[in-house]
Amino acid sequence: MKRLYRIACLILGFLAVTILPSWGNVVDLPVTPRVQVAQTLEYRVKAEESEEAKSPKSFDELIAETQKEDGVFTLYKTENNEKLYLEIAPEQLNRNFLCVMTLSSGIGEGFLLNGMPIGEILFQLRHVQDRVQFVVPQTNFRTDPGDPLARSLQEGFSDSVLYSLKIESIHPERKSLLINATNLVMGEEDLSGLSTFLPYLLNGAYSVSPDSSYITEAENFPENLEIEALYGFRGGGFMSLPSLPDSRAFNLAVHYSFSPLPTGNYRPRLADERVGYFLTAYKDFGNSDRRDPFVRYINRWNIQPGKPLVFWIENTIPLEYRDAVKEGILMWNEAFAQAGLPQAIEVRQMPDDADWTPADIRYNVVRWSSSFEPMFYGIGPSRTNPLTGEILDADILIDANVVRLIKGQYQTLVNPDAGGGQQQSLLQTFCQATLENSYLRGVDLSDELEAKKDRLSGFPLAQSLLDRDVCFANEFNRQLAIGATSLSLVQNVLPSSPEMENYVQQFIRFLVAHEVGHTLGLRHNFHGSTLLSPEELQNPEITRTLGMVGSVMDYVSPNLAPPGKPQGDYFPMKLGPYDVWAIEYGYKPLNAISPEAELRELRQIAQRAAEPELAYGTDEDFISGLDPAVNIFDLSSDPLTYAQWQFENAQAMWSRLNRRSPAPGESFSEMRELFDTVFIYYFRNAMNLPLYVGGQSFNRHYAGDPNGGLPFQPLSVEKQRAALAAINEYVFSAEAFEFSPNLLNQLAPSRWSHWGAFPDLFELDYPISDRLLLLQKVVLRSLLSPTRLSRLQDLELKTDATEEVLRLPELFATVQESIWTEVIDGDIANLSSIRRALQREYVSVLSNISLRQVRVPEDAVTLAWYNLRELEDQINHTLRRRGRGLDTxxxxxxxxxxxxxxxxxxAPLESKSIEKESPPKAQ
Structure with missing residues (x-):
């Protein structure tokens, strides 16, 4: 009994700390205790309530020294906004409102940037006893109005009461309720949620300091109330945040926009998984006849003929890039015109003397945000009505470092934190692990990486980060730097030249178009880069009429022509066919009286999904690694050929670098940066090759779609063999990496050591052997990964008996022959250190498979054992015939x-090491 009692106490204690405190940030971060904020702010609120309890004041007495502002709520505010009173009319109770929260000042790192969205909350104000509750109503479960089942839903699923605010007074005639709005934005429950996710962003404990926190602005308008609060934070312990003058304290300003949800003529539009939109979904208990209980609406604007969607260009954007930003926004008018909404988007310039802030919910703004170390190039968040999916507000953030980064600044893949000395936040760790995984595609290289993922497993913000481009700044840096490097090394283009400026302008235009697509409701389309052949990509007449890619919602590499061929556009200059089609599905005016009545016409639009130029695959399709065409930072309808072109480009750049030395007075560190830029690009393209082995095409076609096919189609054996041949030539072959000692001895790191710049403390010399082995190791382990081996075995069952298929024995034999050519052919010479390292790695991989250290098909275990035995015989034969002529x-x-x-x-086999755990028995 004592043991049960102790367990019960522990459970109750856990619930008291983690569940009972009310919270409501829609960013959906894990619930964490809010003790720190409560301790720092509660004494202020309690002191005010205690003082007022001594002498209750009437409605008129409370507002006597305030200034009245009419608007969405009647606002009464004292001088310097020390107190804000809201008068809640009876008809405003139990009505849906939206609170949108945005950072209006940041610290320049850790995602705490000016203009960064925090989240939005659908809420109601409810009069309960002597208080006004700030309630987030349950919207995920619904039924038809008047359905008796509504009572069951109300009792079965709870609303979330975030605040319970004291009623300061009730107007004797209007019966309106007066509440202190200061307690809402400065209260202990932390409406913004900053205290909840600061530990994830900064990896340190900070708490609000009440003596440096206050409301800076409060403005009331007919349809929205705008309040801005500045929060002073202190703490951090031993944290070191290089963007701060002193890491123990900083300020963050949060802008709150409160407005009623629109109740106009918007008609939700039902979603179709063949077309990629962000969704608003709920579970419908009112219709038990459907097999799928979910109702899914796409997120979109309520754009009406003659009422354009207006984007403002913030007055902080440099003058020389405003035209590119404008063109990127207006690029979407082509799609709207074909959907029957000409001139649906309008662009205006924010005046230098504007009397409004970009955080105001009434304005959609493209903003220029400054950061110390950018975590994204651009981000396009939007705020939606969670009942209907209607987009109500959107802002686009472009990082102010973008131009400098495009011209060649980047961060390396290997040892990304070398010498930095900075402790990573959990979100930075997540992004790093995500990017590494986009290279490694499930390749097991270290327990450390898995540990990073485990810390963030189930973290709801993670998918949002991926959807909204937050995690890909470093990868964009790498991709864009190779374009600038190619221009510099191959074409001798200077950073200040017109050609480099054209490169920058094209990227900004493409980046803005991509982010505007997100604000229109569109998800990524990582199948969009496969529209044109490699040759067609270099023809501007084609890329500027049909489009360079099927969708600007893809991540594309700079379009670099191979050596000796003319150079086309670097980035897409117009929308792709998929973009036009997706806008038609989402925005074409349809003559119907309900969402269900639109379905017939919507299905006619969606059934075009099987047309090759409308191919669609998004984040979850890319992460699976099944279809090599659904990939990031690739190009062309033949990515395999295009990748080989990029190997030739990389080798040409290395060759130019081999003949180059810094000019007198320049640092050698630029040589290291250029070498790494090319190496990382080579690495990225090499990792695309294994995707073809065991790969399959995947589509989202529905049965009966014109020209549609089965969801899965194995890649041809010719493509798979071509990929293996390319791996042998460009990755496993020692001839692929021939660098002169003169070049390798110039690869010196920067030695600056000061705030914001930290020298490498280890690996001062360039670890060329380790980096080449890393590349070869990743490709080899990807080729022989458990997932790939299982897929190859399955493809034998999924391929018609009349078709040839790449089988496991052929894969093992081909890889072994590639890596051990000298021994197998019997024409062995002395092996280089690069070759010996790769061969040792090969034996390690096959040994792990043979000894059942990894979970692979049983046939793979047998084949690994068989190939090792064959290799042993061949090594014996080589040593007997040629051993005396070999070096030590x-x-x-x-x-x-x-x-x-x-x-x-x-060695004895231990089968238990790979047996899957038995499912638990039913109790």
């Missing part, structure tokens, strides 16, 4: 490998 390196390497293989072959 090579002879020792072969003898050691032979001994290692013998031990593996003789």
């Amino acid at each position: 390196y090579t002879k020792a390497h072969l003898e050691k490998t032979r001994d290692r293989i013998a031990k593996v072959l003789d």
Whole structure:
């Protein structure tokens, strides 16, 4: 009994800390205790309530020294906004309102940036006893109006009461309720949610300081109330935030926009998974006849003929890039015109003396946001009505570092934190792990990476970060830097030249168009880059009429022509066919009286999904790694050929770099930066090759779609063999990496050591052997990964008997012949250190498979054992015939490998190490 009592106490304690405190940030971060905020602010609120309790004041007495402002609510405010009173009319109770929260000042890092959205809350104000409750109503479960089942839903699913505000007074005639709005935005429950997710953003504990927190602005308008609050934070412990003069304290300003949800003529539009929109979904309990209980609306604006959607260009955007920003926005008018809404988007310039703030919910603004170390190039968030999916407000953030970064600044793939000395936040860790995984595609390289993922498993903000481009700044840097490097090394283009400026302008135009697409409701389309052949990509007459890509909602590499071929546009200059089609589905005016009545016409639009130029695949399709055409930072309808072109580009750049030295007076560190830029680009393209082995095409077609096919189609055996041949030539071959000692001895790191710049403390010299082995190791382990081996085995069952298929024995034999060519052919010479390292890695991978250290098909275990035995025989034969003529390196390497293989072959098998756990028995 005592033990049960202790357990019960622990459970109750946990619930008291994590569940009972009310909270409501729609960013959906994990619930964390709000003790710090409560301790720092509660004494202020309690002191005010205690003082007023001594001498209750009437309605007129409370507002006597305030200034009245009519608007969405009647607002009464004292001088300097020390107190804000809201008068809640009886008809405003139990009505839906929206609170939109935006950072109006930041610290320049950790996602705490000026203009960054925090979230939005659908809320109601309810009069309960002597208080006004700030309530987030339950909207995920619904039924038809008047349905008796509504009572069950009300009792079965709880609303969320975030605040319970004291009624200061009730007007004797109007019966309106007076509440202190200061307690809403400065109260202990932290409406903004900053105290909840600061630990994730900064990896340190900060709390609100009440003596440096206050309301800076309050403005009332007919349809919205705008309040801005500045919060002073203190704490951090031993944290070091380089963007701050002192990491122990900083300020954040949060802009709150309160407005009623529109109740006009908007008609929700039902979603179709063949067309990629962000969704608003709910579970419908009112219709039990449907197999799928969910109702899904796409997120879109209520654009009506003659009432354009207006985007403002913030007055902080440099003058020389405003035209590119405007053109990127207006690019979408082509799609709206074809959907029957000409001139649906309008662009205006924010005046320098504007009397409004970009955070005002009435304005959709493209903003220029400054950061110390950018985590994204652009982000296009929008705020929607959670009942209907109607988009109500959107702002686009462009990082102010974008131009400098486009011209060649980047962060390396290997040792991204080398010398930085900065402790990463959990969100930075998540983004790093995500980017590494986009390279590694499930390749197991270290337990550390898995540990990082485990810390963030189930973190709801993670998917939002991926959807909204937040995690891909470093990868954009790498991709864009290679374009600038190619211009510099191959074409001798200077950073200040017109050609480099054209490169920058094209990217900004494409970036803005991509982010505007998000604000229109569109998700990523990572299948969009496959529209044109490699040759067509370099023809501006085609790319500027049909489009360079099927969709600007893809991430595309700079379009770089191979050596000796003319250069076309670097980035898309117009929308793709998919973009036009998606806008038609989402925005074409349809003559119907309900969402269901639109379905017939919508399905006619959606059934075009099987047309090749409308191919669609989004984040979850990319993450699976099944279809090599659904990928990021690739190009052309033949990505395999295009990747080989980029290997040739990289080798040409290395060749130019090999003949280059810094000019007198320049640092050698630029040589290292340029070398790494090319290496990372080479790495990215190399990682695309294994996707073809065991790969399948995947589509979202529905049965009966014209020209539609089955969802899965195995890639041709010719493509898979071509990928293996390219891997052998560009990755496994020692001839692919031939650098002169003169070049390698110039790769010096920067030695600046001061705030914002930290020298490498380790690996001062360039670790060329380790980096080349990393590239080869990742590709090899990807080729022989458990997922790929399982897919290859399955493809034998999924391929018609009349068709040829790449089988597991062929894969093992091809890889072994590629890596051990010298031994297998019998024409062995002394092996280089690069070759020996790759061969050792190969034996390690096959040994792990043979010893059942990884979970692979049983046939793969047998084949690994078989190929090791074959290799042992071939090494024996080579040593007998050629051993005396080999240098000590090579002879020792072969003898050691032979001994290692013998031990593996003789080792007992432990089958239990790969057996799957049995499911738990039913109780």
